[in-house]
Amino acid sequence: MEQLFSKALSVSVRCRDSEERKSTIRVTIDLQLSPSAVHKRNLHVRLTDDKDPYFLFTLSISEEDFQSLKAQQGLLIDFGSFPQKFIELLELCHSEQEAESPRFLLQLCSQGPTPEGPSSLSVVETNAFKHLNHLSLRLSPGSDREVKDYLASCLARLKEEREALELRLKRTEEDLSRQLSCTQQTLCEKSKELEKLRSEWTSQTSSLSSRYSDELQSEREKALELQRRLQEQADQLRQELESAHRSSSQQLRSRVGELEVSCRELTERKYKNESAIRDLRMKLVAAEEEGQRSKQQVLSLRRDNSLLDSQVHEKERALSQLQMRAAVLEQEIKDKELLMSRTKDVLEATQQQKVSLEENAVGKDAQIKKLEATVKSLSEELLKANNIIQKLQTEVKSLVGKIKVKNTVTVSQEKVLQETTEKLQSAEKELHSSRQQLGTKEQQMCALKEQLESTVQKLNESREVLKTNENVISWLNKQLNERQMTRATAPEPAAAAAAATSGAKSPLYPLGRATLPPVGGALSSPADLRPTTQLDVAALDSKYFERVDSIPIYGLTSHLPKEIPRPAKASLPSAYFSA
Known part of the structure; x- marks a missing residue:
């Protein structure tokens, strides 16, 4: 038994006369290789709930069952690639289960009020138009024996996990005790070093504080001198900037006056242009009305022209058909005249043959009576033979139907066909x-x-x-x-x-x-x-x-x-x- 997939997925559970609810269900897929020649591989699907140990649904799919499933649901894959494709669909459901509107959903539908009877697990793709059902599997609830086996396997697994955890705990305790002893030793060493460093640090800090206090006083004096210089420089810069600002403001005022004059001239031009545009619009409306009238006239003339053209074409077609019909009728008349002459010759020959055939018919009637007596005796034997052949043919037809249905067993059926032909x-x-x-x-x-x-x-x-x-x-x-x-x-x-x-x-x-x-x-x-x-x-x-x-x-x-x-x-x- 090889485990291919085992994950806890979000499944929407639907039951009769109850609202839809979501629950986390573990889906497990196993592949079993059987030694028999007919069913080489079996796929086992199991649904379980980690919170409810009595929740168990199982399904076993063999190669023959997959052929009927493929025909019912229109699948395009073989049994070899079916497990991988099914796992891919489950992975898509797992990746989108935390989204607000997931695209792929898993649905467990039951006909009863509770999910205890036969249920179907469906992989559904949702879009704006409809719900697409990619795959639907009919699962049966686990019997008492299966539930007991499942609970026993869970208990055995839990025992194995507990034993493994106990082993890990013992190992970690041993490791931690070793680390503790090591750390305690290092702590003693480090504490001794710390005391030494503290004594050194206190002596160094006292010497450094006395040294840097003198340096701080000299630096404060330098900083005061720098502040005075910077203030003087800032005053000079402010005076220069004020003078530059005054000159630029005067220039801008003169420019504003010039712009106001040009603005007045432009407004006058605008009014003149607007009056000219109104006149042109009036002219354009009148021209558009004349254009529409002319378009309507052109359309009516084109319609009349197309009607006249169609009438001319129809008349030409009728003329050509009449000419063809006249030529065909003339040819038929010539052919019929030839046929009349041939039929006359054939009639004369048939009359001669009729006389000779009537003479032969009298002699053959006697032979026919004798042959009828023999045919009656043979027909009885042939009826028996036909009955045997019909039975064999029905057997052959039934065998051929079975061959079409069971493609997997074609070799054996060919042998049966050969045997039936030999029997025939x-x-x-x-x-x-x-x-x-x-x-x-x-x-x-x-x-x-x-x-x-x-x-x-x-x-x-x-x-x-x-x-x-x-x-x-x-x-x-x-x-x-x-x-x-x-x-x-x-x-x-x-x-x-x-x-x-x-x-x-x-x-x-x-x-x-x-x-x-x-x-x-x-x-x-x-x-x-x-x-x-x-x-x-x-x-x-x-x-x-x-x-x-x-x-x-x-x-x-x-x-x-x-x-x-x-x-x-x-x-x-x-x-x-x-x-």
């Missing part, structure tokens, strides 16, 4: 790549749709095959049940036991084998059915027993079996279904 470029690249990905995804979607259609067809075919298989199985079960019923009506001992055991195990899928009729034939009688140990399935077509590997279908895997039968192959006609 990367966004454009991403847009391009997303468009390409969109195209590939659309192709994949088309391929997947084709696969879906094919799988749905296969599914429908497999369902039809399943239905036919179920029909066949139900028919076979029916035939087997009928056979069992017939065998139950005419049982053989061994066959009955086998049928009873087989029927007890499974009524739908018996273990006995029934011989199916040959291809193209039909069941004629129950005797055609032969009991066997296995089901004879040779008569069924092989398409009902073929299976293929499964094809996965999106969204249907949970409802379909793992294996879907292939579509039926071309084979011989079945005996159970019409071809």
